[in-house]
Amino acid sequence: MITIEMMPPLMxxxxxxxxxxxxxxxxxxxxxxxSFGFLAIHEGFFGFSFLQAIPERIYGxxxxxxxxxxxxxxxxxxxxxxxxxxxxxxxxxxxxxxxPIRGGLGYSVIIVGFILGAITGTVxxxxxxxxxxxxxxxxxxxxxMRYITxxxxxxxxxxxxxxPSLVLIVLADQLGKSVGDMYLGAWGPSILQIALFAGYTFxxxxxxxxxxxxxxxxxxxxxxxxxxxxxxxxxxxxxVLIFVVLGTMMLGLATPTEAGAMGAVxxxxxxxxxxxxxxxxxxxxLLVGVAAAGVGTIIGIYFTPNLAFKIAFAIAYLAVAWVxxxxxxxxxxxxxxxxxxxxxxxITCMVTFILIGSTCxxxxxxxxxxxxxxxxxxxxxxxxxxxxxxxxxxxxxxxxFFLDFFEIAFIIIPMIAPIAQKLLTxxxxxxxxxxxxxxxxxxxxxxxxxxxxxxxxxxxxRGVAPKEVKSSDIYWGAMPWIGxxxxxVAVVIAFPITVTGLLDAPRNVDLDKVKIEIPDIELPPPLDxxxxxx
Amino acid sequence: xxxxxAISTAIDWLNEKVGNVCNVLILAACLVSAVNAMxxxxxxYSSNSWLETQWYMFAVVVMFGSSYTFKRNEHxxxxxxxxxxxxxxxxxLDLIGTLVFLVPACLLLSYLSWSMFHNSFIIGEMSNNAGxxxxxxxxxxxxxxxxxxxLQGVSEAIKRAAALRGEVTIDAKYERPTQ
Numbered sequence: 153m154i155t156i157e158m159m160p161p162l163m164x165x166x167x168x169x170x171x172x173x174x175x176x177x178x179x180x181x182x183x184x185x186x187s188f189g190f191l192a193i194h195e196g197f198f199g200f201s202f203l204q205a206i207p208e209r210i211y212g213x214x215x216x217x218x219x220x221x222x223x224x225x226x227x228x229x230x231x232x233x234x235x236x237x238x239x240x241x242x243x244x245x246x247x248x249x250x251x252p253i254r255g256g257l258g259y260s261v262i263i264v265g266f267i268l269g270a271i272t273g274t275v276x277x278x279x280x281x282x283x284x285x286x287x288x289x290x291x292x293x294x295x296x297m298r299y300i301t302x303x304x305x306x307x308x309x310x311x312x313x314x315x316p317s318l319v320l321i322v323l324a325d326q327l328g329k330s331v332g333d334m335y336l337g338a339w340g341p342s343i344l345q346i347a348l349f350a351g352y353t354f355x356x357x358x359x360x361x362x363x364x365x366x367x368x369x370x371x372x373x374x375x376x377x378x379x380x381x382x383x384x385x386x387x388x389x390x391x392v393l394i395f396v397v398l399g400t401m402m403l404g405l406a407t408p409t410e411a412g413a414m415g416a417v418x419x420x421x422x423x424x425x426x427x428x429x430x431x432x433x434x435x436x437x438l439l440v441g442v443a444a445a446g447v448g449t450i451i452g453i454y455f456t457p458n459l460a461f462k463i464a465f466a467i468a469y470l471a472v473a474w475v476x477x478x479x480x481x482x483x484x485x486x487x488x489x490x491x492x493x494x495x496x497x498x499i500t501c502m503v504t505f506i507l508i509g510s511t512c513x514x515x516x517x518x519x520x521x522x523x524x525x526x527x528x529x530x531x532x533x534x535x536x537x538x539x540x541x542x543x544x545x546x547x548x549x550x551x552x553f554f555l556d557f558f559e560i561a562f563i564i565i566p567m568i569a570p571i572a573q574k575l576l577t578x579x580x581x582x583x584x585x586x587x588x589x590x591x592x593x594x595x596x597x598x599x600x601x602x603x604x605x606x607x608x609x610x611x612x613x614r615g616v617a618p619k620e621v622k623s624s625d626i627y628w629g630a631m632p633w634i635g636x637x638x639x640x641v642a643v644v645i646a647f648p649i650t651v652t653g654l655l656d657a658p659r660n661v662d663l664d665k666v667k668i669e670i671p672d673i674e675l676p677p678p679l680d681x682x683x684x685x686x
Numbered sequence: 687x688x689x690x691x692a693i694s695t696a697i698d699w700l701n702e703k704v705g706n707v708c709n710v711l712i713l714a715a716c717l718v719s720a721v722n723a724m725x726x727x728x729x730x731y732s733s734n735s736w737l738e739t740q741w742y743m744f745a746v747v748v749m750f751g752s753s754y755t756f757k758r759n760e761h762x763x764x765x766x767x768x769x770x771x772x773x774x775x776x777x778x779l780d781l782i783g784t785l786v787f788l789v790p791a792c793l794l795l796s797y798l799s800w801s802m803f804h805n806s807f808i809i810g811e812m813s814n815n816a817g818x819x820x821x822x823x824x825x826x827x828x829x830x831x832x833x834x835x836x837l838q839g840v841s842e843a844i845k846r847a848a849a850l851r852g853e854v855t856i857d858a859k860y861e862r863p864t865q
């Protein structure tokens with residue numbers, strides 16, 4: 153006979169086996185959850201009506217969840233920026249600026265990786281764009297092949313951690329925290345990580361100068377003012393886009409979702425401006441629009457919003473609309489946008505269906521006291537909190553060989569969140585506990601992009617690397633950078649202040665309060681199976 | 687096999703059309719959301735029905751786009767063992783997986799969510815927000831969407847069975863979706 157105590161381990165084992173079969177994860181999870189549900193009904197652990205909670209939950213916390221709209225918006229934004237030439241220009245000018253110092257091309261990749269990370273939030277876009285432009289240059293000037301592949305993959309992956317990363321949004325949703333706090337927590341580790349990468353490059357340039365040689369000054373095609381101008385032209389539009397996405401969110405002008413949507417529109421505008429066929433009339437309209445937006449902002453800051461404010465913004469919006477229409481006019485851009493939303497649609501469905509599948513599984517799992525079982529296992533680890541953290545991080549590190557970020561976030565995180573809340577509260581306080589935990593896991597999960605042989609970043613790199621780059625170079629090249637990321641995880645564990653430092657600072661705007669009322673989403677009665685809610 | 691393949695072709699055609707609509711809905715959702723935010727900031731005007739439209743579109747895309755995504759074999763897998771299988775092995779795995787996992791699960795979910803929709807429909811449920819939208823149409827996308835996925839599952843199963851019998855050749859190559 154099956155007792156209810158046997159259900160959680162059975163389900164957990166079943167999960168591992170079924171996933172390994174290799175059928176699409178979303179449907180495997182749904183089928184597994186439902187079959188165990190029937191088993192539990194058969195054994196009398198709960199009634200059939202229990203399964204009715206599943207569609208309610210899918211409706212309430214997946215489909216009607218405004219935060220998850222960020223998935224399509226940020227993906228769309230990334231797919232446009234990936235191909236609009238922005239990364240190329242920035243890398244080219246930065247490379248020329250830093251090239252003449254040893255390791256300079258490496259620094260430029262790291263810095264551009266960080267800036268792009270603050271705009272987009274999708275890894276694919278970044279690795280591909282950066283590899284296409286920087287790899288040939290670095291190869292030509294005799295950089296070590298393994299350094300090249302490693303720095304490109306790692307700097308592309310950092311976008312996971314740098315706000316407005318999609319990963320952080322999804323984690324915030326699954327951990328039940330505000331996105332704004334998650335972002336504040338992630339700034340510290342992401343900046344430290346950049347410093348760590350740059351530091352590694354510096355050390356390499358001292359002990360093995362041959363691996364990261366300086367580019368001869370004569371190789372510059374631009375010098376002096378022209379070079380600086382090009383650098384600024386690359387950075388200023390990006391800075392504006394960063395403000396549109398992050399600034400509006402942090403100031404409380406937009407929800408994370410809306411910021412994503414505005415970012416996507418901003419990306420289209422940026423792609424149009426960047427395109428060679430951008431008409432001169434469009435240029436003028438754009439300038440008028442920018443001026444109007446400037447005037448409007450000044451009025452908005454120094455006076456109460458009045459009619460002039462409204463008119464100024466109306467003009468600015470019309471200019472944006474005009475520029476977007478240019479995207480329809482220019483065939484290249486039309487295709488770019490079209491391809492963008494087509495891939496976005498499929499990725500959105502794929503990702504969201506994993507969540508739907510895992511909802512089926514986790515409702516049944518929790519209904520069979522799986523939460524209690526997990527909690528008992530995890531709290532009885534030796535070493536208390538630290539034992540738990542070390543175990544969890546090792547676990548995530550290894551499971552990241554098999555699962556992607558989204559699968560980890562949707563399947564594993566919800567199960568351990570209540571336990572983490574309980575265990576970590578004494579260390580950093582109730583509010584910051586899950587932020588610390590989430591950011592820590594986010595740093596950790598970056599490694600999943602670099603694990604050979606399935607790491608995504610390596611996979612993209614393979615796709616765009618020239619033939620002379622050996623696969624073994626790509627795999628071995630990633631190793632030191634995985635090490636650097638692991639060091640970063642240790643730093644975050646040892647010094648929670650790296651995450652919580654910014655959280656404690658007083659803020660004028662409470663992001664929780666300015667969040668738009670999410671129109672009633674009729675959440676089903678909370679399925680509380682007795683674990684502590686945060 | 688021929689009549690079955692005709693059914694499969696019909697299902698594919700249907701989901702292709704539905705998928706194309708979902709593609710455009712993504713762009714529409716993006717524009718609606720951006721415009722909502724812009725208008726709220728400049729003109730201090732916001733409408734609950736437009737705010738709700740955002741996630742209505744998302745819900746429609748997720749539920750109706752999934753069958754299309756499945757048709758294109760773009761639902762992510764844990765592919766470590768899968769990639770070791772021969773082409774026939776992969777076809778077998780997909781066939782069995784679809785019949786054992788996907789079709790029953792989706793039909794059951796469709797059945798379970800039908801009653802949720804039905805309850806909402808008979809009371810003519812509306813949004814609780816002033817000026818909000820009707821609720822029951824969006825609850826309808828759950829049973830309908832799961833049913834469409836199950837339908838596409840039938841089509842894929844037919845195609846794979848036919849391919850295993852050597853009657854057709856299909857492109858069932860799996861590539862990890864990018865993200």
